[in-house]
Amino acid sequence: MYQEDIKSMLPSDISSEDSAVFVNNYIKNWATEQLLLDQAKLNLPNQKQKEFDALVKDYRNELYIEAYKDLILSGKIDTVFQEEELQKYYEENTNNFKLNQDLLKFRYIYLNKKFPEFDKIKAQFTRFDKEDQIQLDKETLKFKAYSLNDSVWVSGRDFFRQLPILKDEESKDILKEDKFLQQADSLGVYLIKIEEVLLRNENAPFEYAKPTIKQILLNRKKIKLSKDFEKEITKDALKNNKFEIYN
Incomplete structure (x- = not known):
C-alpha cells in the first residue's frame, strides 16, 4: 500500500486528529485482509481456488457487458407508455396486484x-x-x-x-x-x-398499481432490446468475419 492509495480514501472534511485515526484503522483493516487472503491462497484446495477464479472472471465479464448494454440501450429505449397500454395490462393481470x-x-x-x-x-x-x-x-x-x-x-x-x-x-x-x-x-x-x-389482500386500484405496471413494461422493453442487440452484434460480427463457426 502506498501513501497515494490512502489519500484517495480520506474524506475531504476530516480533521487532522480524525485523519490519523482513520488512516491507522484503514491500514490495519487492509493488512488483516491481505494476511487472510495470503493464508486462504495457501490453504484452500486448488480446485476451490479455480472455482473462485472462474466466478470472479464471470462476474467481471457480466459487469462489463451489462454496463455496455445499458450505455447503448439507454438512448434507444422509449420510457413513455400510453394510458391505454397500462390500463390493458392492468385489466389482464388484475389478480396479480394484491x-x-x-x-x-x-x-x-x-x-x-x-x-x-x-x-x-x-x-x-x-x-x-x-x-x-x-x-x-x-x-x-x-x-x-x-x-x-x-x-x-x-x-x-x-x-x-x-x-x-x-x-x-x-x-x-x-x-x-x-x-x-x-x-x-x-x-x-x-x-x-x-x-x-x-383492505389488505384486495385487488390494488389501477392508479396505485400504475408505477409497478410501468416498471414491468419497461423491463420487458429492456429485455427485448437487449436480445435484439445481442443478435445484431453477432450478425454484424459474422458479416465482418470477426466471428466464425466451424462445423
Whole structure:
C-alpha cells in the first residue's frame, strides 16, 4: 500500500486528529485482509481456488457487458407508455396486484374548538360539492391542519400518522367507506370523512398499481432490446468475419 492509495480514501472534511485515526484503522483493516487472503491462497484446495477464479472472471465479464448494454440501450429505449397500454395490462393481470396494506381516500380538517362558524364549516365539509370545496379552500389558512384532496389513495399507515387522535387498533371499526368522524382533543376538533376503503389482500386500484405496471413494461422493453442487440452484434460480427463457426 502506498501513501497515494490512502489519500484517495480520506474524506475531504476530516480533521487532522480524525485523519490519523482513520488512516491507522484503514491500514490495519487492509493488512488483516491481505494476511487472510495470503493464508486462504495457501490453504484452500486448488480446485476451490479455480472455482473462485472462474466466478470472479464471470462476474467481471457480466459487469462489463451489462454496463455496455445499458450505455447503448439507454438512448434507444422509449420510457413513455400510453394510458391505454397500462390500463390493458392492468385489466389482464388484475389478480396479480394484491394490496399488502390498507388504502383509503379521505379528507380532514383540524379546527380550534372555538372556531367561528364551526357549523357552517362542518356542513360544507360533509356535503363537499364544488362550491363547498371552493369556499373551504379560501378558509384553509385558518385551519390548524387539513387535507382536502380525497381523490388520492393513501396507505392506512399514513392515514393514522396524519390523524394521531385515532388509534391504529381501532382500524376495523374506523376503516369503512362513506364514514364521517368528529373527534376532539385538548387543542381542537377533527372533522374526518373517509370516502373509499380497500383492505389488505384486495385487488390494488389501477392508479396505485400504475408505477409497478410501468416498471414491468419497461423491463420487458429492456429485455427485448437487449436480445435484439445481442443478435445484431453477432450478425454484424459474422458479416465482418470477426466471428466464425466451424462445423
